[in-house]
Amino acid sequence: MGSDIPTDFDTLAVRAGQVRGHEGEHAEAIYPTSSFAFSSAAEAAARFSGAAPGNVYSRFTNPTVRTFQDRLAALEGGEACVATASGMAAILSTCMALLQQGDHVVCSRSVFGSTVNLFDRYLKRFGVAVDFVSQVDPSVWSAAIRPNTRLLFAETPSNPLTELADIPALAELAHAHGALLAVDNCFCTPALQRPLALGADLVIHSATKYLDGQGRCLGGAVVGDAERVGKDVFGFLRTAGPSMSPFNAWVFLKGLETLRLRMRAHCESAQRVAEWLQAHPQVERVHYPGLSTHPQHALARQQQDGYGGIVSFEVCGGQEAAWRVVDATRLISITANLGDAKTTITHPATTTHGRITARQRAEAGIRDGLLRVSVGLESVEDIMTDLARGLG
Numbered sequence: 283m284g285s286d287i288p289t290d291f292d293t294l295a296v297r298a299g300q301v302r303g304h305e306g307e308h309a310e311a312i313y314p315t316s317s318f319a320f321s322s323a324a325e326a327a328a329r330f331s332g333a334a335p336g337n338v339y340s341r342f343t344n345p346t347v348r349t350f351q352d353r354l355a356a357l358e359g360g361e362a363c364v365a366t367a368s369g370m371a372a373i374l375s376t377c378m379a380l381l382q383q384g385d386h387v388v389c390s391r392s393v394f395g396s397t398v399n400l401f402d403r404y405l406k407r408f409g410v411a412v413d414f415v416s417q418v419d420p421s422v423w424s425a426a427i428r429p430n431t432r433l434l435f436a437e438t439p440s441n442p443l444t445e446l447a448d449i450p451a452l453a454e455l456a457h458a459h460g461a462l463l464a465v466d467n468c469f470c471t472p473a474l475q476r477p478l479a480l481g482a483d484l485v486i487h488s489a490t491k492y493l494d495g496q497g498r499c500l501g502g503a504v505v506g507d508a509e510r511v512g513k514d515v516f517g518f519l520r521t522a523g524p525s526m527s528p529f530n531a532w533v534f535l536k537g538l539e540t541l542r543l544r545m546r547a548h549c550e551s552a553q554r555v556a557e558w559l560q561a562h563p564q565v566e567r568v569h570y571p572g573l574s575t576h577p578q579h580a581l582a583r584q585q586q587d588g589y590g591g592i593v594s595f596e597v598c599g600g601q602e603a604a605w606r607v608v609d610a611t612r613l614i615s616i617t618a619n620l621g622d623a624k625t626t627i628t629h630p631a632t633t634t635h636g637r638i639t640a641r642q643r644a645e646a647g648i649r650d651g652l653l654r655v656s657v658g659l660e661s662v663e664d665i666m667t668d669l670a671r672g673l674g
């Protein structure tokens with residue numbers, strides 16, 4: 283973008299990254315092409331060697347994907363962004379690019395289940411050690427650091443209990459030991475939280491969630507500096523190929539244009555649902571950073587511009603009572619996806635956290651009466667009416 287174009291978030295979300303083509307198209311074009319043609323053998327050679335800039339093959343670069351990358355980088359305040367086929371591909375690409383045998387990772391134990399499996403089941407096989415620690419206490423992260431620790435990995439707020447990590451504290455800790463801090467910013471998006479400005483080195487996204495916002499496409503992204511992301515993560519991507527499709531990039535671009543408006547609406551409705559649940563006699567406890575009773579409410583106020591769209595709550599009566607709430611819904615979708623215009627509900631103990639042992643669940647705070655709701659954009663009155671049906 284030219285220096286004459288404003289740099290306000292709302293403007294960047296709508297305008298950043300677009301290069302209008304010779305047809306004068308107003309909306310961003312989709313380029314569904316696997317390769318790009320050259321005008322001569324010399325030009326082909328120059329593009330392949332990197333001596334001349336330009337597209338070669340869509341596993342490396344694609345104009346629609348580049349537009350999405352540039353726009354997300356602008357919103358996160360990063361120098362570079364690499365788009366990937368899914369959120370998990372973004373985490374895998376980051377690890378493959380930046381870690382090697384003998385390295386050690388400290389990871390929050392409250393991260394997404396597949397992230398735990400990626401570290402614990404797969405990266406361990408290649409000689410990368412990992413320790414999982416409580417998200418909420420920087421002193422346990424500090425105690426877990428070893429001389430070979432290269433990466434701290436957090437996801438804040440966490441799923442489903444909305445536990446926060448103190449990003450500036452973890453960044454300081456990482457940098458004091460020559461390590462990097464990566465933050466999975468899926469729940470907040472850059473509309474509510476910009477981890478790089480708080481000191482993190484890398485931001486991870488599952489674009490599948492709020493960046494799309496309507497549950498259509500899988501995608502992911504890594505944002506950070508030009509060296510680690512623009513060179514190292516990009517180098518892995520172009521070699522190994524977990525690349526984003528141009529069509530999906532276009533859907534995410536359109537999602538970014540309405541991201542802040544949607545996140546505001548998600549936050550507003552989630553706050554109302556959380557407050558209503560907290561006053562309900564059949565509800566034991568509500569987990570939402572926007573409630574003054576949330577143990578990290580003050581930290582959420584400090585490092586976030588809003589409290590997000592995810593509310594978890596524990597109903598009186600355990601699994602049976604929780605399932606009754608799920609089964610009584612007529613509007614809300616029973617599905618594990620989140621960050622959608624459609625409100626969704628899940629019972630973590632028997633779905634997303636169903637494959638771990640009862641003891642591991644207890645340690646993670648996933649009780650039998652716990653339900654997670656991703657509050658959508660329907661009328662908030664209708665959402666509450668639907669939840670009230672099964673609460674008796």
Ligand SMILES: *Cc1c(COP(=O)(O)O)cnc(C)c1O
Binds near residue numbers: 368371469
């Ligand atoms: C869904 C999710 C992921 C994984 O993203 P995919 O696009 O499904 O691969 C990673 N982190 C968080 C917090 C998620 O919610």
